[in-house]
Amino acid sequence: MQAQPNLNQMKVISRLSIPSISTVLIDDVPHNIGQLCDFRKHPDLAAFIPENARPSFAWTGLKPHEELAAHEHPTSSMIIVCEGEGAVFGDCQQHIDAGDIVIVPPHHKHGFVGGGKNGLWTLSIQFEGTGLYENPEKPRVEFSEEKTNMHNNDLSLLLEDQKYFIEKFKSHPHIQLVRTIPIEDTATQERLLEALNIFGNWFQRMIYIRAAVGGPPAYQNLAIQHLQEEIGHDASLLKMRGNKEITWFDPILEATSSWFFEKMLSATVEEKTVLMHFVVEGTGDVFHVEALRLFGKASHFTTHVKLDEDHFAMGCRVLESSGNYDIERLRLVLKQGWEMFYLLASRFAHYAQYGESEGECYQKAS
Numbered sequence: 001m002q003a004q005p006n007l008n009q010m011k012v013i014s015r016l017s018i019p020s021i022s023t024v025l026i027d028d029v030p031h032n033i034g035q036l037c038d039f040r041k042h043p044d045l046a047a048f049i050p051e052n053a054r055p056s057f058a059w060t061g062l063k064p065h066e067e068l069a070a071h072e073h074p075t076s077s078m079i080i081v082c083e084g085e086g087a088v089f090g091d092c093q094q095h096i097d098a099g100d101i102v103i104v105p106p107h108h109k110h111g112f113v114g115g116g117k118n119g120l121w122t123l124s125i126q127f128e129g130t131g132l133y134e135n136p137e138k139p140r141v142e143f144s145e146e147k148t149n150m151h152n153n154d155l156s157l158l159l160e161d162q163k164y165f166i167e168k169f170k171s172h173p174h175i176q177l178v179r180t181i182p183i184e185d186t187a188t189q190e191r192l193l194e195a196l197n198i199f200g201n202w203f204q205r206m207i208y209i210r211a212a213v214g215g216p217p218a219y220q221n222l223a224i225q226h227l228q229e230e231i232g233h234d235a236s237l238l239k240m241r242g243n244k245e246i247t248w249f250d251p252i253l254e255a256t257s258s259w260f261f262e263k264m265l266s267a268t269v270e271e272k273t274v275l276m277h278f279v280v281e282g283t284g285d286v287f288h289v290e291a292l293r294l295f296g297k298a299s300h301f302t303t304h305v306k307l308d309e310d311h312f313a314m315g316c317r318v319l320e321s322s323g324n325y326d327i328e329r330l331r332l333v334l335k336q337g338w339e340m341f342y343l344l345a346s347r348f349a350h351y352a353q354y355g356e357s358e359g360e361c362y363q364k365a366s
Contacts, residue, residue, distance in 0.1 A: 005047040015059050015121075018042045024139045031143055034068050034114070035061040036124075038131050056131030058124045062086060062114030070111035070144040075126050077104040079112075084120035087113050090144075096120070109144055154327055155320050161331055162278050165338040169286050174345035177352060178290045189294055192352035193241050194248055199344065200234040201246075202257035203280065207231070210264040210272055219269040222318045226276065226311065240295070248351060256344040260337075270325040271333045277315025279337035283345065285312065 018037035023030045039045040039057035049055065060079075062068060070090045079088075079102040087095050088102055090109035096102065098120075104110050114120050126132060132140045169175065181188050207230050211223040238244075263275055319325065 005044045011044065013042060013045055018045070018059065020059075021133065021136050024133060024136050024141075026139065026141075026143065031069060032066070033060070033133065034063075034066060034112075035059075036133055037061075038134055040131060040134055054128060054130075056126040056129070056134060058131055058133065059121060060112075060124050061119065061121045062112060063119040064114050064116060066119060067113045068111050070109050071141045072107050072109050072144070073132055073141045074106050075129055075132075075140065076106055077132070078102070078125040078127075079104065080123040080125070082121050082123055084114065084116055084118045086115040086120040089113070155316070157327055158274070158278075158319075158330055158334060159316070161334055162282065165279075165334070166282055166286060169283060169338070169342070169345075172342060172345055172349075174349040175286060175290055177349045178287065178294065181294060181352075183294065187355075188352050190241065191248075191355055192348065193237060194244075194246060195253070195348040195351045197234065197237040197241060197246055198248065198250075198253060199257050199348075200237045202261055203230070204234045206261050206264050206276070206280075209261065210276065213265065215269040216322075218318050218322060219273065222273065222314060225314065229311070250347050250351065253344060253347040253351075256340050256347070259340050263337075267333070268325075270319065270322070270330060273315045273319055274330050274334050275337045277312050278334055279341055281311040281315070283341050 015037060018039065019041040020035050020037045021033070022035055023032055025031075037059035039049060039059075045057075049057070060068070081096050081098050081100045081102070083098055085095070085097045087093070089111050092102070092108075092110065095115070096112075102110070102122075112120075112122070124132065130140065178192070181192070207223075207227045211220075211227045214220055215223065260275060260280065264272055267275065319330075
């Protein structure tokens with residue numbers, strides 16, 4: 001029978017006395033984790049560490065050139081480099097030496113490799129839940145390779161991201177402005193239409209060049225159908241404005257609009273689909289519904305309310321039927337596209353409210 005730990009006795013626990021593991025199995029795939037010594041596997045340490053606070057501690061050792069592959073986990077982790085040297089890679093890439101502390105927020109990809117002549121020893125600390133490898137049969141980590149294979153074409157991840165960005169856009173200053181412009185404030189409405197007309201011109205170039213560049217049959221057919229249904233978008237806005245010449249030039253609006261145009265030349269067909277049918281059509285779906293209050297009699301807006309949601313669905317169907325894409329790459333492109341459109345929409349709102357760009361304000365002030 002194992003002796004009960006004496007919590008009233010001060011003692012030194014050798015790292016060598018802590019039971020260690022060097023591999024874990026995830027879906028029957030072995031993964032090297034160096035030499036990991038979880039503090040809770042030693043009876044004295046397990047009894048000493050408060051259970052309610054539930055921090056977890058483990059030594060992790062890597063020999064020179066030995067690698068702990070990139071992975072992520074649902075809890076924060078603090079890695080204290082105690083001996084030797086090596087490198088961290090993944091979302092952060094840097095050489096690490098004894099005394100360095102690596103802080104890893106939840107769901108950030110990271111891995112380590114031992115360096116120098118002796119590799120490195122680190123102290124891995126988590127502040128909630130069980131230790132990452134406390135239960136070797138069910139480790140609390142997800143290695144990047146498995147994640148890629150598991151979710152490589154899981155469209156539901158992209159759709160969840162889209163829901164988040166849509167909800168965020170609904171509270172954007174651009175949408176808030178459209179909701180609050182008085183019906184009688186025709187000056188603000190006209191400036192808003194002019195700003196939309198500028199992006200509408202870029203949008204026409206985008207759908208033309210996307211169709212012209214071509215791609216696999218399913219994506220090419222999608223591009224052509226989208227072109228056929230959206231052609232004349234710029235002209236209908238111009239007609240609403242009484243065919244008035246566009247007089248406003250804003251560098252930020254031009255730069256963000258041209259970013260989308262450039263992607264129609266350089267991005268993959270899957271990335272173009274995400275940018276066009278998720279971001280551009282997604283923002284249009286939100287905006288056009290809100291704009292009906294101001295411009296409900298104009299066919300431009302009533303038509304787009306009917307089409308935009310279907311345009312989003314068109315893109316989803318082609319992606320789903322293809323299944324040949326890197327979902328993590330598409331999630332990144334989706335995030336970038338929404339961030340660019342948030343900035344672009346901010347320029348819409350600014351001009352509609354103030355009638356001039358910030359650059360013009362600066363010139364007047366000087």
